[in-house]
Amino acid sequence: MELSRRSFLKLSGAGIGVxxxxxxxxxxxxxxxxxxxxxxxxxxxxxxxxxxxxGCSAIVSVQDGKIVGLEGLPDSPINRASLCSKGxxxxxxxxxxxxxxxxxxxxxxxxxxxxxxxxxxIPAIARLIKDTRDATFVETEEIxxxxxxxxDVKTEVTANRCEGIAQLGGAALDNEECYLASKFAxxxxxxxxxxxxxx
Amino acid sequence: xxxxxxxxxQRRINKSLVxxxxxxxxxxxxxxxxxxxLYREIFSVQRRISQRIPDRLPHIExxxxxxxxxxxxxxxxPEEMEIDISVFMDVIREIGEVLAKRSESDxxxxxxxxxxxxxxxxxxxxxxxxxxxxEDRFGSLMEGKSVSPELLLLLLHVSLAxxxxxxxxxxxxxxxxxxxxKGTCPVCGDLPIxxxxxxxxxxxxxxxxxxxxxxxxxxxxxxxxxxxxxxxLSYIFSEEDPGHRVYLCEKxxxxxxxxxxxxxKDEELVLPLEDLxxxxxxxAAEKKGYQRGCRTVFS
Numbered sequence: 301m302e303l304s305r306r307s308f309l310k311l312s313g314a315g316i317g318v319x320x321x322x323x324x325x326x327x328x329x330x331x332x333x334x335x336x337x338x339x340x341x342x343x344x345x346x347x348x349x350x351x352x353x354x355g356c357s358a359i360v361s362v363q364d365g366k367i368v369g370l371e372g373l374p375d376s377p378i379n380r381a382s383l384c385s386k387g388x389x390x391x392x393x394x395x396x397x398x399x400x401x402x403x404x405x406x407x408x409x410x411x412x413x414x415x416x417x418x419x420x421x422i423p424a425i426a427r428l429i430k431d432t433r434d435a436t437f438v439e440t441e442e443i444x445x446x447x448x449x450x451x452d453v454k455t456e457v458t459a460n461r462c463e464g465i466a467q468l469g470g471a472a473l474d475n476e477e478c479y480l481a482s483k484f485a486x487x488x489x490x491x492x493x494x495x496x497x498x499x
Numbered sequence: 500x501x502x503x504x505x506x507x508x509q510r511r512i513n514k515s516l517v518x519x520x521x522x523x524x525x526x527x528x529x530x531x532x533x534x535x536x537l538y539r540e541i542f543s544v545q546r547r548i549s550q551r552i553p554d555r556l557p558h559i560e561x562x563x564x565x566x567x568x569x570x571x572x573x574x575x576x577p578e579e580m581e582i583d584i585s586v587f588m589d590v591i592r593e594i595g596e597v598l599a600k601r602s603e604s605d606x607x608x609x610x611x612x613x614x615x616x617x618x619x620x621x622x623x624x625x626x627x628x629x630x631x632x633x634e635d636r637f638g639s640l641m642e643g644k645s646v647s648p649e650l651l652l653l654l655l656h657v658s659l660a661x662x663x664x665x666x667x668x669x670x671x672x673x674x675x676x677x678x679x680x681k682g683t684c685p686v687c688g689d690l691p692i693x694x695x696x697x698x699x700x701x702x703x704x705x706x707x708x709x710x711x712x713x714x715x716x717x718x719x720x721x722x723x724x725x726x727x728x729x730x731x732l733s734y735i736f737s738e739e740d741p742g743h744r745v746y747l748c749e750k751x752x753x754x755x756x757x758x759x760x761x762x763x764k765d766e767e768l769v770l771p772l773e774d775l776x777x778x779x780x781x782x783a784a785e786k787k788g789y790q791r792g793c794r795t796v797f798s
Contacts, residue, residue, distance in 0.1 A: 314690060314753075317708070317795030320653040324601050326534040332778035333528040338738040339783050345729050346719055359701070359718060374702040375678070375717040380505075381700035 346373055349387045350472035353497035354378060356387055367394045429465065433488055436464025466492035505677030505702055505715050509668070511766040517542050520769045524776045534775055538796060540597045541657050542771075548590040549661035552583070554669065564674050571681065573688040574670045575663070575710070577630035582662050584623050591622065591658040598650070608645030609654075616644055629655050649798075656798035660709055663687055667710035676714040677702075682722030682792075686712040690794040691722065693774050695758040696744075697765060703757065706770045708794035721748035722755055723792040735783065743777050745784045753792030754784040771796035 318328060342363045349356045357376035361369035370391040374381040393399070403421040404413040416424075441459045444452050467485040469478050478495065485493050521535040567574050595613040605611060621640065628637040629652075641648060667686045679685045684707035691705040694716065705716045720727050731749040734757075744757045756777050761768055774795060781791060 314791045314794055316649055316652050317656075317798040318791065320649040320798055321534065321795065323607060323647060323649055324537070324598065326537070328778045328781055331528075331530045331534045331775065332782055333530065333776075335737075335739055335779060337740075337779060337783055339735050340738060341733060341735050343729075343733045344719065371701045373718065374505075374700055374715070375719060381702065 342368070346375075347390075348472060348474065349383070349390055350393065350470060351386050351390070352384075353471055355471060355497070356383060358383060358387065358390065360391075367391055429488070432464045433462045437462050437489060460489050461491055462489035463491070465490055466494070469493075469495035469497075471496050505700070507677045507702075507704065507713060507715055508766050509671050509713055510706065510711055510768070510770075512769055514543050514546050516767055517769055517772070520772050524772055528776060531775060535772060537597070537601075538771055538775065541594055541797075544590060544593045544597060545657065545661045545664075548586060548593070549664055551586050551589075552662055552665045554665055561673070564670065568674055568676075568679065568685060573684070574674060574686045575666055575688075577632075580630060580662060580666060582626055582630075582659070584619050584626070587626065587658060587662070588617075588619060588622055590661060591617070591654055594657055595654060598654070607647060607650050609650060612644060612646035612651070616646075625651075625655065626659065629659075653798040656709060656794075657796075660711070663710035667707070667712045671712045676712070678717065679714045680717055680720060680725065681714070682716070682725060684710060684712050685714050686710055690792070691755070692770050692793055692796055693756040693758070693777075694722075695761055695765070695768055695770065695773075698759075698761060704765070705755075708796055708798075721746075721751060721753070723753040724748060724751035726750045735780075735787070737780065737783065740777075740780070743780055745780050745789075747784065747787070747789050748792075751792075752789050754789040755792055756780055756784075 321327070340363060342361050344359050344361050347358050347360050349358060356379035357373035359369075359371050359373050360367055370388070372379055372381040372383040372387070379387075403416040403418060405416045405421070405424075406413050438459045438461045440456050441461075442454050443457055444454050447453045465488065467481065467490055469481055473481065482493055517539055521539045525532045525535055564574055592613055595609055598607070599605065599609045599613075601607075624640055625637070627633070628640060641651065644651070646654075667684075670686050674685070676685060682705075683690055687707060687710040689707050689709040692708045694703050694705040696703050696718075701718065702715050703718050704713050705722065706713045716722060717727070719729060719732065721732060726732070726748065728750065732746065733749070734744040734746045736744045742758060742760045744759060745754050746757060747754050756774065758768065758770070758773050758777075774793075785791070
């Protein structure tokens with residue numbers, strides 16, 4: 301790299317050392333090991349442990365679309381790189397011969413599971429939610445209060461409550477997902493809304 | 500380990516350790532002999548001369564250190580550096596001789612520069628303009644000089660390093676450098692040489708090319724453009740050398756090499772030699788179209 305004297309401070313970043321060494325006869329190829337390199341590429345992504353309510357972060361290493369490594373994330377102020385024994389095992393959530401990769405359905409009264417597609421499963425789940433909600437929805441209810449003389453007074457009030465479905469959030473959900481999930485549940489009228497982080 | 504406390508140990512290397520490590524690297528790759536010896540010889544001069552530099556803290560301490568760190572300012576400002584110019588003259592001449600030994604005919608203009616052109620006044624001005632980044636002044640000083648800009652920069656970088664070691668050593672002991680999201684040295688502001696991933700907790704530690712300070716740097720961040728976009732970050736490694744990674748940034752197209760799975764004491768990991776010994780990974784990254792984002796120990 302040829303540099304003018306007036307501009308070289310501007311360029312005094314990363315390349316200068318390599319250029320100076322080259323002037324002394326040490327070009328990078330001159331001292332690089334003569335090895336046939338099989339270069340592999342990998343990506344690291346962060347994730348949140350799905351088990352307990354702590355919300356520890358981990359780094360997942362992926363090569364060729366397959367998870368090959370998992371370690372605690374040092375950048376996380378929650379766990380500062382450490383993972384408990386259960387957290388260290390979350391790689392098995394993905395790499396596990398027993399992992400379910402297709403929807404399995406067991407009909408009422410049946411003993412065997414049958415494979416279904418998501419195209420079949422999602423409308424069926426929606427149907428069940430709707431039917432259960434409609435069957436267990438409480439539009440109004442009677443409450444009892446006291447009048448000025450102390451006698452019981454029964455009043456019909458609006459409830460709009462679904463008592464047949466409960467929702468449980470998990471630690472793998474982030475803030476925004478929890479917001480959407482709870483919004484959806486409240487829109488259905490659910491009142492049994494819980495999250496693992498409260499346990 | 501308390502939350503937020505990474506208990507980061509600074510490097511602890513000496514002449515015999517560097518010599519031993521250099522031999523080990525050369526045994527694995529004989530092509531390294533020349534450049535490893537060059538580093539070893541320069542380090543030897545730096546180390547010896549550094550003993551003549553008083554081990555005292557620059558003018559800042561305590562709360563000022565913390566507030567500068569929090570505000571993202573460097574701890575050691577150029578104007579706070581105390582350079583004894585007579586000691587500097589000794590170190591630059593000795594290192595100049597080490598470099599000049601590379602050739603008998605002085606093709607780099609080094610001999611001429613050191614013998615005929617460099618005096619204390621020029622040295623003082625060069626140091627001041629270099630430290631403060633005063634390009635115009637530096638450019639004027641360089642006019643008509645025999646030595647190439649690259650080599651003069653190398654000389655200044657390695658000759659000032661012992662002064663930085665002393666000042667930075669005191670500061671680094673007082674500062675919490677466990678997790679600093681800066682790609683340049685939080686103490687002196689220079690670029691790193693490379694990094695390593697601590698085996699005990701996966702902390703990525705970078706080492707300054709000038710003052711040797713180590714600092715913890717977020718794993719999921721590019722040291723050069725500071726992006727945290729995980730889609731832009733990846734790394735490559737060689738199947739033959741799984742102990743090293745090259746982190747790539749798609750956004751700024753720069754890379755940094757990192758040692759991992761080091762089994763010895765972290766304090767004794769000689770990263771300048773690691774950097775030289777992993778030159779094959781520089782070539783691999785450059786072949787993929789990425790630029791080196793780090794300096795070398797030589798400048």
